[in-house]
Amino acid sequence: xxxxxxxxxxxxxxxxxxxxxxxxxxxxxxxxxxxxxxxxxxxxxxxxxxxxxxxxxxxxxxxxxxxxxxxxxxxxxxxxxxxxxxxxxxxxxxxxxxxxxxxxxxxxxxxxxxxxxxxxxxxxxxxxxxxxxxxxxxxxxxxxxxxxxxxxxxxxxxxxxxxxxxxxxxxxxxxxxxxxxxxxxxxxxxxxxxxxxxxxxxxxxxxxxxxxxxxxxxxxxxxxxxxxxxx
Amino acid sequence: xxxxxxxxxxxxxxxxxxxxxxxxxxxxxxxxxxxxxxxxxxxxxxxxxxxxxxxxxxxxxxxxxxxxxxxxxxxxxxxxxxxxxxxxxxxxxxxxxxxxxxxxxxxxxxxxxxxxxxxxxxxxxxxxxxxxxxxxxxxxxxxxxxxxxxxxxxxxxxxxxxxxxxxxxxxxxxxxxxxxxxxxxxxxxxxxxxxxxxxxxxxxxxxxxxxxxxxxxxxxxxxxxxxxxxxxxxxxxxxxxxxxxxxxxxxxxxxxxxxxxxxxxx
Numbered sequence: 281x282x283x284x285x286x287x288x289x290x291x292x293x294x295x296x297x298x299x300x301x302x303x304x305x306x307x308x309x310x311x312x313x314x315x316x317x318x319x320x321x322x323x324x325x326x327x328x329x330x331x332x333x334x335x336x337x338x339x340x341x342x343x344x345x346x347x348x349x350x351x352x353x354x355x356x357x358x359x360x361x362x363x364x365x366x367x368x369x370x371x372x373x374x375x376x377x378x379x380x381x382x383x384x385x386x387x388x389x390x391x392x393x394x395x396x397x398x399x400x401x402x403x404x405x406x407x408x409x410x411x412x413x414x415x416x417x418x419x420x421x422x423x424x425x426x427x428x429x430x431x432x433x434x435x436x437x438x439x440x441x442x443x444x445x446x447x448x449x450x451x452x453x454x455x456x457x458x459x460x461x462x463x464x465x466x467x468x469x470x471x472x473x474x475x476x477x478x479x480x481x482x483x484x485x486x487x488x489x490x491x492x493x494x495x496x497x498x499x500x501x502x503x504x505x506x507x508x509x510x511x
Numbered sequence: 512x513x514x515x516x517x518x519x520x521x522x523x524x525x526x527x528x529x530x531x532x533x534x535x536x537x538x539x540x541x542x543x544x545x546x547x548x549x550x551x552x553x554x555x556x557x558x559x560x561x562x563x564x565x566x567x568x569x570x571x572x573x574x575x576x577x578x579x580x581x582x583x584x585x586x587x588x589x590x591x592x593x594x595x596x597x598x599x600x601x602x603x604x605x606x607x608x609x610x611x612x613x614x615x616x617x618x619x620x621x622x623x624x625x626x627x628x629x630x631x632x633x634x635x636x637x638x639x640x641x642x643x644x645x646x647x648x649x650x651x652x653x654x655x656x657x658x659x660x661x662x663x664x665x666x667x668x669x670x671x672x673x674x675x676x677x678x679x680x681x682x683x684x685x686x687x688x689x690x691x692x693x694x695x696x697x698x699x700x701x702x703x704x705x706x707x708x709x710x711x712x713x714x715x716x717x718x719x720x721x722x723x724x725x726x727x728x729x730x731x732x733x734x735x736x737x738x739x740x741x742x743x744x745x746x747x748x749x750x751x752x753x754x755x756x757x758x759x760x761x762x763x764x765x766x767x768x769x770x771x772x773x774x775x776x777x
Contacts, residue, residue: 361593363590363593
C-alpha cells in the first residue's frame with residue numbers, strides 16, 4: 281500500500297485552482313522531490329496532506345487514511361516558515377515534541393543538537409534565522425515518522441547551512457519511511473532524490489525516478505526543470 | 512492530550528500574566544500602605560486608593576483581554592498554527608483548551624480584584640476586622656442552612672463564575688473563527704461577527720425572560736433572588752449554570768466547525 285496517495289485531488293481558493301485533479305502515489309523507502317516554480321501548488325499539496333486544508337474535491341490519503349489525528353501521529357512536517365513559539369527554549373521544545381509525538385527519538389535529537397553546539401536553555405528568539413531553521417529541522421527529523429514533508433527546507437539559508445540540512449535529512453530519516461522535499465532549488469537537492477514530481481499550475485506534469493530522467497533525457501534534473509519551466 | 516495542551520497553554524499565559532498581576536498587587540499594597548499610613552492625605556486616602564484601584568483593574572483587564580485574543584490568533588491562526596494543527600490532537604480539544612485557559616485567566620483576574628478589595632478594607636479598617644467579618648458571615652450562613660449547603664452554594668457560585676467567563680471567551684473565539692473565513696479584513700469580520708452574535712444573544716435573553724414570566728422557570732429564578740429556600744436556590748443556581756453552558760457549547764461548536772472545515776492558515 282502507498283504511504284501517500286492522491287485521488288482526483290482538487291483544491292480551489294475561491295476562483296483560483298491551486299491543485300487540479302491530481303492522481304499521485306508514493307511508496308515508502310524513498311526521497312521524493314516535489315519540484316515546481318512558485319505558485320505551482322507544492323505548499324498547498326503539503327498543507328492538504330497535513331490536514332491544514334480540506335480538499336475541494338477528491339481525496340488525499342496517508343497510509344490509507346484521510347488526514348486526521350491518526351495520520352498526524354505518523355507525519356513529520358517542516359513548514360516553510362518559523363512555526364515554533366519563539367519564547368520556548370530548545371530543551372522545552374524537545375520536551376513538547378516528546379509530549380505529543382510518541383515516535384520522538386530523544387537520543388537522535390540530542391545527537392543532532394550536540395553537533396550544533398547550542399545551549400539547551402537558549403530561547404528560540406535569541407537565535408539567528410539559520411540556527412532557528414536548523415532547530416526546526418532537527419525537531420522534525422528526530423521523529424521516527426512514516427512520512428516526512430519538508431516544505432522548502434533549504435530556502436533562505438546560506439550554502440553551508442544547506443549542506444548541513446541535507447546531510448541531516450539523509451542521515452536521520454527512517455529507511456522504511458518516505459521523505460517528500462518541496463523546493464525550487466533543484467541543483468542543491470537533486471543528488472539525494474530517488475523520485476521526482478514536477479508540478480505546474482496545480483497539475484503533475486512529470487512523475488518519474490530521478491535516475492530514469494537522467495538516463496532518458498541525458499541531462500540533470502535541474503537542467504530538465506529549467507527546460508520545462510522556462511518563462 | 513487536552514491535559515498536555517493545558518499544561519503548555521497555562522505556561523505560555525502564566526509567563527506574562529503572573530508578573531503583571533504580581534506587580535499590580537505589590538504596587539497596590541505599597542500604595543495603600545503609603546496612603547493610609549501617611550497623615551498628609553487625610554480623607555483623600557480612600558478616594559485616591561479607589562481611583563488607583565480602578566486604573567489598575569482597567570489596565571490589568573485590558574492586558575488579560577489582549578492576551579486572550581492574542582493567544583488564539585497567534586497560537587492557532589498565526590504561524591504557530593502550523594505546529595498546533597499538525598499535532599495529533601482534535602480541533603475541538605484545541606478550542607476547548609483555549610476556552611478553559613481564557614476563562615481561568617479572567618477568573619484569576621477576578622480573584623486578584625477580590626484580594627485588592629480585601630487589601631483596601633483591611634488597610635482601612637484593619638485586617639482583623641476583615642477576617643472577623645468574613646468568619647462571622649460564613650458562621651452565620653453555616654448556622655442557618657448547614658455546612659453542606661454553604662459548600663454547595665460556594666461551589667455553584669464558582670462554577671457559575673467560570674461559566675460566565677467561558678461565555679465571554681468562547682464568544683470572542685467564535686467571532687475570531689468566523690472572521691477567519693474572510694480572505695481579507697479578518698479582524699473587521701471578527702468584530703462584525705461579535706456584534707452579530709451579541710445581538711442574537713440579546714434577543715435570546717429577552718425571549719427567555721418573557722418565557723420565564725409565564726412559566727415555572729420564574730419560580731426557580733425567584734428562588735435565586737429572594738432565597739425562598741436553600742434547596743430552591745441550589746436548583747436555581749444549577750439551572751443558571753446549565754443555561755450559561757448552553758451558549759458556551761454553541762460558540763465552541765461554531766469555532767469547531769469553522770476551524771475544522773474552513774481552516775486556511777496564511
